[in-house]
Amino acid sequence: MLMVDFQQLNLDRRKMTEKKYLETHEWYSLTDNTITIGISDYAQGELGDIVFVTMPEVGQEFSKGDSMVEVEATKTVAEAYAPMDCVVVEINSTLDSEPEIINSDPCGEGWMVKAEVKNLDDSGMLYQEYENFIS
């Protein structure tokens, strides 16, 4: 009989993939002291076709709530805000030429920014809670 330590498996999965969501429709995932930031599937659906993304620069500092990324869609323009105080360490430069990836895979390949956390604030909603929030 194959024995699986479900508790351990769940914990590992959580550490790797669990995303939290903000009321402003960003998601972030925390690994060690770095957060990866993107926008939710709901947000990309509401925006429609994304045609330009204006990224911050590596090294740029943000306070929680600052506008980090500007997303131009055919329907409207939106901003993605910093979920906590952080410094940008990497940007997804693929989005420069293929911003539509945010539409097709907002929570995966469509990630926008990785940033080093300056003040941890892990107060985002879990998916279930976010789902209730948007419905």
Place this chain on the structure above:
Amino acid sequence: MPNIKYSPLHSLHVKNKAKFIEFGGWTMPFSYKGTIKEHQFVRQNHGYFDVSHMGRLLINKDYLQKISSLICSDLIELKSGKALYSIFTNEKGSALDDVIFWKYDDYILLICNAANTDKITNYLQTEEIIFEDLTEKTALVAVQGPEAISNLKALLPIPDSFSCLSKDMYTYARTGYTGEDGLEIMVNVEDLDDLISFLLQNEIEPCGLGARDTLRLEASLPLYGFELTEDISPVEAGLKWTLSNKNKYRGSDVINEQIRTGHHKVLKKFSIDSRNIARTGTKVKAGNINGIVTSGNFSPILQKSIGFVLLESQPDTDLLEFEIRGKFIEGNILKKRFLS
């Protein structure tokens, strides 16, 4: 606000999983598979738009003279079987609405903007022009794209460009609002089934108002409420070519004076090379002349930001400076159409 209206094709749109928006008092499809995809269907192949929200008024030919005194184009000399784009002007020479006429032997069909249907029907009543409002008795479907006509041949005899015909239950014209070839087809609500079957059998993609807007913008076509308003004349909107009415018409004195002096606002096309869309209401400067963006969006064909700007007067530079969310972004006035 009166009750929101639904198109006779609404259940088809629901089946096609449309995202809806409210437009001119109607609930209409905004998009299905996505605005850019739908834009490309129309540019490369074909797509159909439900434009049943647009006003459709049937006017007896007896009122030709009277209508003619209210619009800037020559409807009287227009031959039966032809379509005409024109503008109802007010005393100031500005636009009450921009419309399409389909002229037949015994009657004229007037197609107006959804948001202006009440305004135009009230206006005609005030002018004692008798008409029948077909808007809610019929559907209007635009089939557009380079492949549209070759498909439509199986359904209808094809008129020349900007011409109209009627056959069986269909009243239609080779007109559109996308810059592509195609037909706009009106049919009574109870006779819609054949047209719907035709669209489904030929796998013509449904397209929403989102794509209709990016298509018309790319085709350099004005949208009422943006490039034309009760404060913008055909001359100011760069639509001098519509001024074929040689007789006196409402506001013609003002319009002729604008042409004579050249002292008027000017609508210009622009493009921007940076990754910003200058949307409606964006402030613009051309040298020391102020302006405002009337429409702006991303052009899927040109892969850049385009739009129209209304400037206070004729600028002496082609360089524009847009103020977009506190940043100053450069753009250029374009003399030619966006798409050649």
